[in-house]
Amino acid sequence: MLTTSHLGKSFDGTSMVLQDVSLSVARGEILVVLGGSGCGKSTLLRLLAGLERPTSGTAALDGEPILAPSPKVGLVFQEPRLMPWLTVSDNVAFGLRDLPAAERRDRVAAALKRVGIAHRANAWPSELSGGQAQRAAIARALVTEPAVLLFDEPFSAVDALTRAQLQEHVLALWEADRRTFVVVTHDIEEALIMGDRILVMRSHPGQIHCELTVDLPRPRHVDDPDFVGLRRRTLELLRAASGAHRDAA
Amino acid sequence: MVTSDATDRTTTRADEGGWAAGPAAISLGALLGNRLVLGLLVPVVALGGWELLAAAEMISTKVLPPPSEVLGTIGSLVADGTLWGHVWITLWRVVLGFALGTAAGTVLGAATGYSGTLFRLLDPTIQGLRSIPSIAWVPLFILWFGIFETPKVTLIAVGVFFPVYLGLATGVHGVDRKLVEVARIYRYTPLQLIGRVLLPASLPAYITALRNGLGLGWMFVVAAEFMGASQGLGYLLIDGQMTGRADRIIAAILLFALMGKLTDALLHGLTRPLLRWQDSFKKA
Structure with missing residues (x-):
């Protein structure tokens, strides 16, 4: 079990890039962290990988605090x-x-x-x-x-067709031995195709806006009516998340 | 004109031999396309002109002996068996000085490249020493090490050290932070990080630095041999000056050029396989 508790990170000591993030990822689950730029999603992943030390709170794998890179956690x-x-x-x-x-x-x-x-x-x-x-x-x-594999927007630099192939491929790898995957993305479709659960993030500071369970059977198809409905809802949530930031600012 | 004559002769011989090669294959254009031919064109024309001017007594052969006389001088040095001694001792000094300077430059360059603290501690001093013209060390080295091999090799090592140090430290500083992070993910120790990421990543810069260092090594061996050698190509230079023999001076200069080019080509050839991975604009 991968958990964080009130996790926060600041690079300059004043503004928080990530604030009060508490989450838990079950063994064998695919958790997607969805958000726009500046929501701290990559920072969250770097904290889980042990590349950064938390400013506040903790991240832990099976109860052991994550303070440095570990062989149990892989990062793409x-x-x-x-x-x-x-x-x-x-x-x-x-x-x-x-x-x-x-x-x-x-x-x-x-x-x-x-x-x-x-x-x-x-x-x-x-x-x-x-x-x-x-x-x-x-x-x-x-x-x-590794028991946990973290993906930091791993398909954002390739063309659309290759991206779809890689998504399918990563899902097949996951099916094969059911490791714990955490995927960070800004792409709603990618989030819905891959995730068991989606955390929608909001920015400044990066926080969890809401959580969404994707209970569509796999393989998921983008033109499936349920998928289309869920995509619309996710988009609304993402809008609300960025609106929350704008209202706060 | 020489070129086209040679072309015609080749064509004739090829035809007599019954070869199938058409004239286009050995045309002037093809010759100019040949790297070796093109590279040799300017020196061959210059040397030929020099020889002709000397033969026509338009320049004083005492001041500027023609290539044929210089070759004769080299020939006589070979004949009396002294050439190899001169070449060998100079080469030995360069190789030894290069090895020592490279070793010191590599260790300090890697260390200051890796550690910001070491860089801030040592680099200002090294840069300060670098701004001393290296020839200025000569009297001190003679005072410290006498007049035999030690001061010479030390001077060459000093000359080699700075470009190697600077090239490697700069190269290591320029290594992509993202690659270093991959090594962090896999918990590389500092030495593993240096050996498996920082040094290979800065290899192109390092190899350029080594070639610069070798070039300076050849420069400094001349200075070193000026300070009282009884043998070596630098000694030939001084000896030629003392005895008023321009042919010996030019012979020594030519041998320096030849040795410098050969050792650089050797270094280039040896290090080239290490850079096969580079996806360069031009495969140099």
């Missing part, structure tokens, strides 16, 4: 962030430095196969398409077998 960044001087398979092996070479090789090969780019194992990152690069980044996060 917005950009692939592959090391340009390493081949795809060496990039995937980046997080496996302490394993014996044979085991490392096997696990890297398995991870590349899972994300569907086994044929690109020996390519340089500069030779990959955007979608392939992000798949390699997902393989790098998966190969260490």
Whole structure:
């Protein structure tokens, strides 16, 4: 169980980027954090990953406070962030430095196969398409077998078709072994396609505006009437969230 | 004209040999398209002109001996067996000084690149020392280390140190913070971070710095050998000046150019495979 309690973060000591965020994510759940720019959603993810220390409150995984990066939590960044001087398979092996070479090789090969780019194992990152690069980044996060996988707007830099494929692919990965996923996005459709639950955020300071349960069966289709209805409601909530900020300002 | 004559002869020979190559394959255009030919064009024309002017006695061969005489001088140095000694000792000094300067520059460059505290502590001092013209060290080094190999190698090492240090520290500072964050996610130790992210990421800058350093190494070996050597290419220079032999001076200069180019090409060739991953505008 991934939890936060009254979590807050300020970078300059005066204005809060994130304030009083309390949430819990059940094991095997996909939680989506939805919000516009400046709502602190990426900061929330960085706190969960242990890349930042909270200014107030706590984040914890299975009761252990998260104060530094841990092998139990993987993170897929917005950009692939592959090391340009390493081949795809060496990039995937980046997080496996302490394993014996044979085991490392096997696990890297398995991870590349899972994300569907086994044929690109020996390519340089500069030779990959955007979608392939992000798949390699997902393989790098998966190969260490973390209990929790965090995604920071992972498909925002690729074209629409690739994005749909990657969403489907990430859902298939989740179906396979039901890890806990936390996905940050600003895209309502992405939130509704992926999430079991959606936290709608509001900005300045970043706070949870409301919570939404998506009880549509998977796979979800964007033209399904229930989906369309839910999308309209989510959009209203998101408007209300930004309105709340505007009224407060 | 020389070029087109050569072309014609080649064509004839090719035809006699019954080759299928058409004339277009070895046309003037193709020759100009050849990198090697194009690169050699200016020096060959210049040397040829120089030789002709000397032969026509339009320039004094005492002041500026023609290429043929310089080659003869090099030939006689080879013949009496002294050339290898001169080349070898100079090369040895450069290599040793380069190795020491590179080692020091790499350690300090990586350390100050990695640690902001070390950078603020050491960089002002290093920059201060850098602004001392390196030749100014010569009297002090002689006083400290005598007149044999130590002061020479030290001077070269000092010359190599600064570009290597500066290039690496700048390179490490320029490494993408986002890549460093990936290493943080995987809990890399500072040494692992330096070895597996910071150094490889700054490798292009580092290799350029090494080549700059090597160039300065060749510059400083001349200064080092001016301060009282009994052997070496720099000694040949001084000796040529003392004995009024311009041919020896030019021979030594040519050998410096040759050695400098060869060692740089070697360094470039050895480091090139390390940069295969670069998706460059031009594969240099």
